[in-house]
Amino acid sequence: MDTLLQSLVSGTLTGTLYAMIAVGLTVVFGVMRIINMAHGEMVMLGMFGAYWAHEAGIDPFVSLLLWMPAMFAFGMAVQRFLLARVIPSGELNTLLYTAGLSLLIANLALFFWNGDYRTISLDYGMTPARPFGISVSIPLAIAFGLAIALTSALYLFLARTDTGRAVRATAQNPDSAALMGVNVARIDMITFGLGTALAGAAGVLLAPSLYLYPTVGEILIVKCFVIAVLGGLGSIPGAIAGGVLRGVVESLGAVYVSVAYKDAIGFVLFLGVLLLRPAGLFGVGRTS
Amino acid sequence: MLSIRNLHAGYGKVEVLHGISIEVPKSKVVTLIGSNGAGKTTTMRAVSGMIAPASGDIRLGGRPVATLPPHRIARAGMAHSPEGRRVFATLSVTDNLRLGAFPRLTFGRARGDVEGDMERVFGLFPRLRERRNQLAGTLSGGEQQMLAMGRALMLCPDVLLLDEPSMGLAPRLVEEVFRIIAQLKSEGITMLLVEQFAAAALNVADYGYVLENGRISASGNAASLKNDPAVQAAYLGRGH
Structure with a gap:
């Protein structure tokens, strides 16, 4: 019973961070019909941002205040000066272009920051908290709380503000x-900025809990693309449900089946859902 | 209020409008009639900037708008209720209406009383008030048409473009739509109306233009057009 509870909790924690990355991806797709292959690199940039902030003596979670606006501005600039010129040439060209952008950013990062695996060690990350006998990593718990706050903020922005309504329209x-x-x-521009800011923020939040290296984005984009499709590409509730579901299934699979098959189980879930609901859990269409 | 001079427009290399001129005076209703494919919807799309005119002059209250993008034309005071309604299906009725007032809520247009205008729209279309929290995609065709018109009114437009407001509606609802157009006219709203029901359109309008293969073939007072034998034969016979 304890094992079950433990894996449900840690699955939900990581799943929420997956969800946050997937939400950025799905919002950009929903509005612009772009699958941003460079989304994982935006997460990676956020992770390195947190790393450099930590090296400079700033708590990684505090550095969010700097990196989120910076990533928002970076995303707006990418849209304004790069993507806006490519989008009119078609969806396939845009897909290839973002894939190229992904390689470019990852390799620039490799060039400047080399390929070493790095970690951020926090004083409060050494010993996990033990509420009700469940072990919870404190940095992951903080990340979980902030991820929920930021994703809710985005949701409220889209639901309640006039600019948010314009984004949905x-x-x-x-x-x-x-x-x-x-x-x-x-x-x-605003949408791509928001998607990029969310990805960068997720990177900052994840940085204390993962190894960081310049090509970490590759794995994250595959996972989060699957989550976004699982939930229904373009649907925010779908991306959240998909992220948490995948986190929990992976974590249960690691405990009850095998750690080695953790990722495979995630993909089996994906294939199963798409067989039954081809448009994803919360599939949305677009009126022509 | 709206002045179109020698407008040429089309899609890609195919020119649909070969130099048309239309005047819509302030607080008047002008209708554009013609058969399918004559270029009525193309005219509307060119006026609101959805397609860029190849040449010609379009002025809204004296201000040239022919080269502006559609969002700037909307901010200048042109509301377009498009053919086929095009409401935002996954947004609620109130969200659709608020979007109609977007330039007033953000920038580019005097704000005025947005909430009051929403009440006014609900007064014109009581069905929308009943369904204010429903998603627009779940409305019937007639209700969606009312939402499209209400959404356009939320701009407090200087000119309202109504493209085929009766398309696909049951006869009872067509009557309702024309009753509302007459009411808007009595409130002094300037309108350019494109309609397949030419007789009903000429009844409500002050002036009419007949569009044939991308050219204006006749124009004048709505009453005199209605009595024009050529117009009667072509557009006001049975089925119109």
Whole structure:
């Protein structure tokens, strides 16, 4: 029973961080119909940001205040100066372009920061907390709380603000949104900025709990792309449900089946869901 | 209020409009009639900036708008209720209406009383008030048409473009739509109306233009057009 509870808890904690990355991916896809292959590298940049902040004596979680706005601005610039020129040439070209961007960022990081595996060791990360006899890593618990707060903030922004409504309208039908006086190019910039900021923030939050190295984004993008598709590409609740589900299934699989098959079990879940619900758990369409 | 001079527009290399001119005076209703494929919807799309005109001049309250992108034209005061309604299906009715007022809520247009105007729209279309929290995609065709019109009104537009507001509606609802257009007219809203029901459109309008193969073939007072034998034969016979 304790083992079950333990793996449910740690699965939910990691799953929430997966969810946060997947939410960024799915929002960008929902609005711009772009699958951003460089999304994992945005997470990696956030991780290194936290690492350098820690080296400079700043707590990684505090460095969020710096890196989130910085990643938001970086995302807006990428959209404005790079992607906006490529998007009109078609979805396949854009996909290839972001894949190229992913390689470029990862290799620049390799060049400047070399390929060593690094870790951030925090004083409060040495001994886990033990509420109710369950072992919980404190940095992971903090990351979990902040991930929920940031994802909720994004959700409220989209649901309650006029700009958020304009983002959702653009996702639904860009031509009609423009008729409402919405500057679609600006909405695209804001959306890509938000997706990038969320990815970067997830990287900062994950940094104390994972090894970081320049190509860590590759693994994360595959996982989170699967989660976004599992939940229904374009759906935020879907990405959250998919992330937590995958975290829990992986963690249960590691305990009850085998650690070696942890990732495979995640993919079996993915294939199973898509067989039954091809549009994903919360699949959404778009009106033409 | 809206002045279109020698407008050429089309899609890619295919020109649909071969130099049309239309005047929509302030607080008047002007209708554009013509058969399918004559270029009515293309005219509307060019006026609201959804397609860029190849040449010609479009002025809204004296201000040239032909080269502006659609969101700037909307901010300048042009509301377009498009053919086929195009409501935001996964957004609620109130969210759709608030989006109609987007330039007033953000920047580019005087704010005024947005909440009051939403009440006004609910007064015009009581069905929308009943369904205010429903997703627009779950509304019936008639309700979606009312939402599209209400959404356009939320801009407090200087000119309202209504493209085929009666398309695909049951006869009872078509009557309802024309009753509302007449009411908007009595409130002094300037409208350019494209309609397949030419007779009903000419009844509500002050002026009419007949569009044939991308050219204006006749124009004048709505009453005199209605009595024009050529117009009667082509557009007001049975089935119209």
